[in-house]
Structures are given as C-alpha cells and as structure tokens.
Amino acid sequence: MRVAGLVAAAAALLSPAVFGADAASTAGAGAGAGAGEAVYQRWCSHCHSAGRGNPGTDSLRVKYADRIPAVLLDRTDLNAAAVATFVRQGVQSMPPFRKTEITDAELAALAAYVAKNGPR
Amino acid sequence: MPTPPNVSTAAFNTALSAWRQTVGADWVFTKDEDIALYRDAYSPYWDEPEERLASAAVAPASVEEVQAVVRVANQHRIPLYAISTGRNLAYGGSAPVYSGSVVLDLKRMNRVLDVSARNAYALVEPGVSYFDLYNHITKAGLDVWIDPPDPGWGSVIGNALDGGGGWTAYPFRDHFGAHCGMEVVLANGEVVRTGMGALPNSPSWQHNRWGYGPWVDGLFRQGNMGIVTKMGFYLMPRPEAFQTSTIQASREEDIVPLLDTLNLLENQIVVNGSTGLFGGPRGPNAPAGAPAWTMQAPIYGPEKVVRAKMEHVRDLFMKIPGVRFTEGELFRTPLDAATLNRVRKVSFGVPDLSTFGMLGRSAANPNAPGGHIGFSPILPRTGEALLEFTRFYAENLATVSEGGALRFVGPVYMTNWERSLVALIMFPIGRDKAMNAKMRNAFTRWVELAAAKGWAEYRAPAIFQDVVADTYSFNNHALTRLRETIKDAVDPNGILSPGRYGVWPKHLRKG
Numbered sequence: 001m002r003v004a005g006l007v008a009a010a011a012a013l014l015s016p017a018v019f020g021a022d023a024a025s026t027a028g029a030g031a032g033a034g035a036g037e038a039v040y041q042r043w044c045s046h047c048h049s050a051g052r053g054n055p056g057t058d059s060l061r062v063k064y065a066d067r068i069p070a071v072l073l074d075r076t077d078l079n080a081a082a083v084a085t086f087v088r089q090g091v092q093s094m095p096p097f098r099k100t101e102i103t104d105a106e107l108a109a110l111a112a113y114v115a116k117n118g119p120r
Numbered sequence: 121m122p123t124p125p126n127v128s129t130a131a132f133n134t135a136l137s138a139w140r141q142t143v144g145a146d147w148v149f150t151k152d153e154d155i156a157l158y159r160d161a162y163s164p165y166w167d168e169p170e171e172r173l174a175s176a177a178v179a180p181a182s183v184e185e186v187q188a189v190v191r192v193a194n195q196h197r198i199p200l201y202a203i204s205t206g207r208n209l210a211y212g213g214s215a216p217v218y219s220g221s222v223v224l225d226l227k228r229m230n231r232v233l234d235v236s237a238r239n240a241y242a243l244v245e246p247g248v249s250y251f252d253l254y255n256h257i258t259k260a261g262l263d264v265w266i267d268p269p270d271p272g273w274g275s276v277i278g279n280a281l282d283g284g285g286g287w288t289a290y291p292f293r294d295h296f297g298a299h300c301g302m303e304v305v306l307a308n309g310e311v312v313r314t315g316m317g318a319l320p321n322s323p324s325w326q327h328n329r330w331g332y333g334p335w336v337d338g339l340f341r342q343g344n345m346g347i348v349t350k351m352g353f354y355l356m357p358r359p360e361a362f363q364t365s366t367i368q369a370s371r372e373e374d375i376v377p378l379l380d381t382l383n384l385l386e387n388q389i390v391v392n393g394s395t396g397l398f399g400g401p402r403g404p405n406a407p408a409g410a411p412a413w414t415m416q417a418p419i420y421g422p423e424k425v426v427r428a429k430m431e432h433v434r435d436l437f438m439k440i441p442g443v444r445f446t447e448g449e450l451f452r453t454p455l456d457a458a459t460l461n462r463v464r465k466v467s468f469g470v471p472d473l474s475t476f477g478m479l480g481r482s483a484a485n486p487n488a489p490g491g492h493i494g495f496s497p498i499l500p501r502t503g504e505a506l507l508e509f510t511r512f513y514a515e516n517l518a519t520v521s522e523g524g525a526l527r528f529v530g531p532v533y534m535t536n537w538e539r540s541l542v543a544l545i546m547f548p549i550g551r552d553k554a555m556n557a558k559m560r561n562a563f564t565r566w567v568e569l570a571a572a573k574g575w576a577e578y579r580a581p582a583i584f585q586d587v588v589a590d591t592y593s594f595n596n597h598a599l600t601r602l603r604e605t606i607k608d609a610v611d612p613n614g615i616l617s618p619g620r621y622g623v624w625p626k627h628l629r630k631g
Contacts, residue, residue: 042251046473047476052461052474053461053477055480058481058483059480059481062481088153088157092488092490093480093488095161096157096159098157098158098214098225098227099157100179100206101205
C-alpha cells in the first residue's frame, strides 16, 4: 500500500543509519572560485549535489529518468535564463528564492555558473 | 501594487517612501514579481482567493532600521508580518497570516553576534540559518554543536519562536526551551531586552534566562507581541560519543511498558537522544513475528558514560517479556566525512535538507505534488494514550480520507519534546485546487475529531491557526482572551503580525 510505503520511507529517514556511502561527486570540479560558485554552494548544493540525501538530485532523477544528468552541475542543457526562472519561481518542492536571499546580481552570477556547460 | 486593508494609497505611499529612506530603495519591494517571492509555496490555497498574500515587503538590516520601520507602520496603522529566513514551509512560509500585511523580511539581519564554546551558547540575529551558525562554529573551530531541525535553511530564531524542535540531545532539541535572552522591538518602536539583558552592560545575558521579575519571553513564542531581533541559545558541547539502540516488541500492548521504561530513562536523563518510535496495530496480513513497535533510544555523552548507560538501558528494556534489544554502532565524534555521509546528519549536529526527500518527488513517491502541511496533535507520553490514538486514527481514517482517496503520510510519533508525544500526520499539497480543498477539509476534520478527544496541535499552518486556537477553549476561551488583552495593551493599533497563532487585534476580531 502506498501510504504504508511512505510511512516506511518516513521511518527510514528518521533512522540514524539509513544513508549509504556518498557517491563520488564530479560536480563543480575545476570550476574555479567565483561569485556564482559561492552562491551555488550556499543555496543550491545542499539539495542538488551528488550522493544520497540530496532531494533535488533525487527528484530530477525521477523526473528525467536518467535521460539527462540528475546532478545540476552535470547538466549541459541549461541556459542562464532557465536557471534564473527556476530560482525565482520555484518548482515542485523547491520554493522561490527571495532577493534578500539571492540578489539579482548574485542570481546572474549563479545562473552563469550553473549554465556554464549549457548551450550558448 | 495592492495596498494593506484599511490603509489609503496616499498613506501607504508615504510609508513606503519613509521606508525607502530608512532601508534603501533596493530593500523595499513593491513590484508584483518581487511580492510574489513572498507567496507560501506550500499554500493549501495556492492561486485561490483565500491565499494569504503580502502587499509589499521591507527588509531592514539592523535593529535601528526595524525600529524606524515599525514606527512608520504604527503611525499609518499598516500591518507588518515579520519573517526571519522565511523558510517556515508547511506552516505558512514567508506569507503573512493576514492578507495585505507588509512582510518585514529580517533575512538581512544575519550576524552571529557571539558564540562561547566555554559556556556553550550563541547569540544570533533572525536571519541566521542553522547552516550559517554551523558554518560559523566550524570555521572558528569551536567545539560545540548546534541542534538542527529537519531543514537547515531555517532560522535559528524563527524555528524556536514557531515552536520547532531538533534531533540531538535533551534539552537542546526543544528550541524555544533552549533559548536564553531576547531583544525585542515593540509596536511603538521601543527595544526591550529580556532576562539578564535588561541589566545595562550585563555580562550574563546568555548565562541566566530568568533575570528578575515576571518572565515575558513566552509572549513572543508563536506570538505577535513584538519582533525578536536577537536571541541567545544554549549549545551542546560536542559529545564524545553517540550510540543508539533498537528495541522491538511484538505485541501492540507492549507499548505500555516500552514507553514507561523510556519515560523513566528520559526523565532520569539516562537516554538523552531523540527517540524514534515506529509501528502500531498490525493488519491481518502482517508477517509472523513482525514487530508491532520499534523504538530507538540514542545516548550522547562521554564514551564510558554512553557504554554504561547503554548497559543500564538494555537491562531495563529486557525486563519486558519478549522484547528484542539491539545495540547500534557507537560513533566517536567528530565524524569523518565518510561516516557523516552514511548517518542522519542532523543527529550529529550537522544541518542539511534531506528531509525534503520525504515528501518531495522521489523514487518512492514519483508523483508527489511537492508541498505538504502537517497535523500534529500532542499526546500524553503513555502507551495507553498512544494505543487510543492508533485506534482513533484507524476508526476515522476511511471517512476522513474519503475511502482512501486522500493519501496522508503518517502517523509518525515524535518525541522531540520531553514528557509528551506528537503524532505527526502529513498532507501532500500541490497545485491541484480540488485536491487541496479536500486536504483542507480533511485537516479541519482531524483537528475537530482530535479536539473532541482532548488532543490538540503544538503548531499549525498559517491558514489553520484560528481553527486550532479555537480548540484551546477552556473556560470560554479564557487563554485566548488573556492573550488578546495583552495584545491590545502592547500593540494597540494591532500592527504586528495580526492573526498569528489565533491572536487578532481588537479591530480584526470576529464575534
């Protein structure tokens, strides 16, 4: 039963030894320090990194069924405008981010950083 | 641009102009796309007329700026709704309780003012998140832990003021209970410091929470009597070790001695970690030998003490016939990175956001609508009460869930607070208005049914704060009336967070 499964999932989250070893992350390697990376680390990395316990990554893996990378920084299909739209409008469980959290200037740097491998 | 209720456009424009002078034009938000950022992403009324919406937002960076903003609001009788990090998702997010309020966004007040490892406390501003405080402590190399709640981006102050809890040791995981001293801006713009902070130049503001005379800090918990701009918190010196145990019992009625034993161990502060409790009545198809109840009883402390306590805990639980007791792995802190990645981080004082995997889209729940709200009544910490609740839930589930059409998540039994249980039931919320309406109806029905049994919530989503407040009705709502009397005295124009947790100013009260 679906509800029972969800309760089990909830119970598992409350269990202290549920998470397996983290997968090695290649995300961000060699990206170089910068304003966009700093914003990413502060606001995005907690959900969108590789490894378990990253609900953004888990959600995107289900959404795209591995047709495209689930880890945000591994994506090559994102442009800066799309990143900015998601940040300001939110999507699924992710709420929008206010300008007191990510200013317009920070958003521009973040969007450029996340979309660095995307179409020009 | 909308205007606040009962405020003229001219008066609002005058106030906005004054606020721009105070905080800078960049930090007064009046454009529709900026105000939209303050919507509650998990609102059960999303895109419906009843959705609670702001008229504007103002973001001061200092207590002096908060004072100036509040004075202008008071002069023009403009309702303000204070948020700290604005991440109170499932309880209203960054949206006001009273539509048309101006959100007072305190996120820019993000300074960690003091952390003492020697006396194990912190003093922070409202915009400081659990991530921020953790990073500050880590960078400074201080040997103290924070107590994170599930989402690490929440405000240390905001979570405490909303009645939130965390996952490490007693007494730190009751966040309001672990606070020590406040600074508060009142509706007239005056600044008050509580406890020892009322003594000019006191060196003991975060050393003694009571100070002298009647203690008023409780007025600001789930309250709207003032705007908290600083708050002290006790921190836990890093414990040398952590070990949990798993206790399983096969019969439903075993929950009575299980909880009695746990209570004794907790009330003697032998078990000091946040206990996990899972299970309930087993259906007819349950596998033979499957446990009815699984409990986890964690202990923090010096390794020798943890091991000695664990032996005692085992001895006590093993007195219950049929109980299985399994010691968990003993962890020595600080954990290395590999170990941290296989444990539940918040149990080790490390904030994260993994909780969003529980109700967000995931492999286990691919069609999750994204948001949720929680119904969480307080129960006595007895097995009899828990069994009564499980029967109550089972008896009413089919009706409230419309024959199973509505999928609730839970109940999850939380023991974050000493002496009681909280039975958490979560309701998925998304963008489907018809489904949201059904979930709202179900929520209200659970509140009513539970109240008839003498159970009510510890905390509620913004749109249900009146409904829940109404259940605390002893002696013709005497407690609500007392709060209203105080509200009228300290905020006579009713400008601070009208309606928060069911406390309305005089001019907005119904009936």
